Amino acid sequence: MTYLSGxxxxxxxxGGGAILDTTVNRAPSVSGEESERIRRFLDHxxxxxxxxxxxxxxxxxxxxxxxxxxxxxxxxxxxxxxxxPRVVAELVRLGASFDVASPGEIELCLRQGxxxxxISYGNTIKKPGDxxxxxxxxxxxFATDSTADLENIAAAAPGAAVFCRVAVDNTGSRTPFGRKxxxxxxxxxxxxxxxxxxxxxxxGVSFHIGSQQLAAEAWEHGIxxxxxxxxxxxxxxxxxxMINLGGGLPATYTQPTPGLHEYTEVIEDALRRHFGDRxxxxxxxxxxxxxxxxxxLRSEVVxxxxxxxxxxxxxxxxxxxxxxxxxxxxxxxxxxxRTSRDGDPLGPVVLAGPTCDGDDVLYQRSxxxxxxxxxxxxxxxxxxxxxxxASYSSVCFNGFEPLSTRCFDSAETTERA
Ligand SMILES: *Cc1c(COP(=O)(O)O)cnc(C)c1O
Numbered sequence: 001m002t003y004l005s006g007x008x009x010x011x012x013x014x015g016g017g018a019i020l021d022t023t024v025n026r027a028p029s030v031s032g033e034e035s036e037r038i039r040r041f042l043d044h045x046x047x048x049x050x051x052x053x054x055x056x057x058x059x060x061x062x063x064x065x066x067x068x069x070x071x072x073x074x075x076x077x078x079x080x081x082x083x084x085p086r087v088v089a090e091l092v093r094l095g096a097s098f099d100v101a102s103p104g105e106i107e108l109c110l111r112q113g114x115x116x117x118x119i120s121y122g123n124t125i126k127k128p129g130d131x132x133x134x135x136x137x138x139x140x141x142f143a144t145d146s147t148a149d150l151e152n153i154a155a156a157a158p159g160a161a162v163f164c165r166v167a168v169d170n171t172g173s174r175t176p177f178g179r180k181x182x183x184x185x186x187x188x189x190x191x192x193x194x195x196x197x198x199x200x201x202x203x204g205v206s207f208h209i210g211s212q213q214l215a216a217e218a219w220e221h222g223i224x225x226x227x228x229x230x231x232x233x234x235x236x237x238x239x240x241x242m243i244n245l246g247g248g249l250p251a252t253y254t255q256p257t258p259g260l261h262e263y264t265e266v267i268e269d270a271l272r273r274h275f276g277d278r279x280x281x282x283x284x285x286x287x288x289x290x291x292x293x294x295x296x297l298r299s300e301v302v303x304x305x306x307x308x309x310x311x312x313x314x315x316x317x318x319x320x321x322x323x324x325x326x327x328x329x330x331x332x333x334x335x336x337x338r339t340s341r342d343g344d345p346l347g348p349v350v351l352a353g354p355t356c357d358g359d360d361v362l363y364q365r366s367x368x369x370x371x372x373x374x375x376x377x378x379x380x381x382x383x384x385x386x387x388x389x390a391s392y393s394s395v396c397f398n399g400f401e402p403l404s405t406r407c408f409d410s411a412e413t414t415e416r417a
Contacts, residue, residue: 034058035383037410038296039338042381049300049379050319051404052390054082056090057411058294059386063094066249066286069264073282076120078247079105081287081387082295086407088112091290099247099285102126103133110137120244122206122285124149124165124181131156143206143244145183150191154198161203162195163244164188166229168222173210173248174255174332182207185228189235196236204242204280205229211288212333213248216258216266222246223267227274243271244283251292252384254334254366260289288387295386297324297335297403301378302354313349315370317380320353320360324403325382326392328362335382337370344371355398 038053047053066075076097079088083105088098089112098109101123109119116138121131124145131142135157142157144150145165153160167182183191192202205226209218222245230240245267250257271279299319306313319325327333346369353360370380393403 034061034293035296035338035381039381041406041408041410042296042298045406047298047404047406049298050317050324051406052295052297052324052385054084054087054291054295054386054405054407056086056294056407056409059087059090059290060094060411062286062290062293063091063096065260066284066289069260070267070282070284073245073284076118076122076283076285077290078122078285078287079109080391081247082291082389082405083108083391084405084407085112087291087294088114097283099287103130106134106137106139116140120283120285126152128152128156135160141203144191144195145181145188147191147194150195150198150200154195154200158199159201161201162192163204163206163242164191164195164202164229165206165208166225168207168209168225169218170210170213172213172215172218174212174214174253175327176210177208185225185232188229189232192229192235192240196239202236202239204240204244204283206244206246206283208246208285209248211248212250212253214250214255214257216263218248219245219263219267220270223270223274230280231274240280242281242283243275244285247285247287247289249286249289251288251387252336254336292387293384295384295389297382297385297389299380299382301374301376301380303376304374313347313372314352315349315374315380316352316354317362318354318400319382319403320355320362322353322355322357322360322394322397323400324385324389324393325353325362327388329359331363331366333388334363334366334368335385337368338381338383339371339374340379341371341373344373346370347372349374355400357398 038055042053074097076099077091078099092113097118099120099122100106119139120141121134121139122143124143141161142153143165144162165182166185166188170176195202207222209222226243299317302316302318304315349370350364351362390403390405
């Protein structure tokens, strides 16, 4: 991938030479103007780096695009993508619901004013005590995918509504879930029946087709798997009312992504085909899509070293694997970059973080090129870095502070933070 200055334009040689050129700029979710606004905020505020700046106006924009595309769906923001209280508060104000994974995330949502009835406990792995706390706080909807968890829910949250997560193929996802979650459609039917026997309300079926899912057709497979369980004659018919389409909608990294409408067309078409006019309530759990493009992570070049063995140039940033850039593991997520020397000639680089850990290397195979004039003190902005950065940052590895977040609202002139 060649990074071209100024315009968010990239060409991508990822995956062995395929030139994916600048189609990324034509994807409807991309707006150079959005990251320019965040740049102006950062240039004006000059926060200590590394720092994630989040524009709440972009979060609002993504929420309303999704709302417009799927007007009847309930949008549950997956809090783990960016748990900044101001992001959560903005989404509460917009009327969003929330997908949470722990009592900590529930408390965060409640504190920001989310009614308990708008919170879905989407983690299938939870302690009985955590289920009990959620229940005490009024949360009444739980995900499950195993008998053991279902029995814990029945004991700690009697009468709650449950939905069962089916495992689906994650092909096309940049960060797939592997085999950690979900059961077969046949097991989902069994679990939903058992839920009813345990006095719970079998509410529906969910799936997650993998995060940063670049293949819109993936939802067809997910909806087919959910429908296989939901349309089984053995499922408790009066209790299965909801299909939960999970997350997976993309943010804008170096690979081109389908536009939002391409995803929602596949979704609408699959719902129509599998359910006809007996369409269940639809839930979505976007994380990355709502907040990814809303953030820019500003980092500073610590130093640049030329390898005398001819292995090239190493550019060390003050942001790395342990203070925000966890998703560079395996080079799964390739952020678009903007530097303070854009416009100068480009040359290949290896990008690495600041810690004393050999794994703290961001990109050495993805073909990044950066200005040859870069040196210590210059800034590098990682664009569309609003998701899974601050929330993945370690406490203080090697004495480096966790990534800090500055929220602002470009629709206002003053910062809220
Ligand atoms: C992480 C997660 C999401 C959000 O996924 P994105 O790819 O960020 O949209 C949604 N649902 C569940 C259950 C999750 O674990």
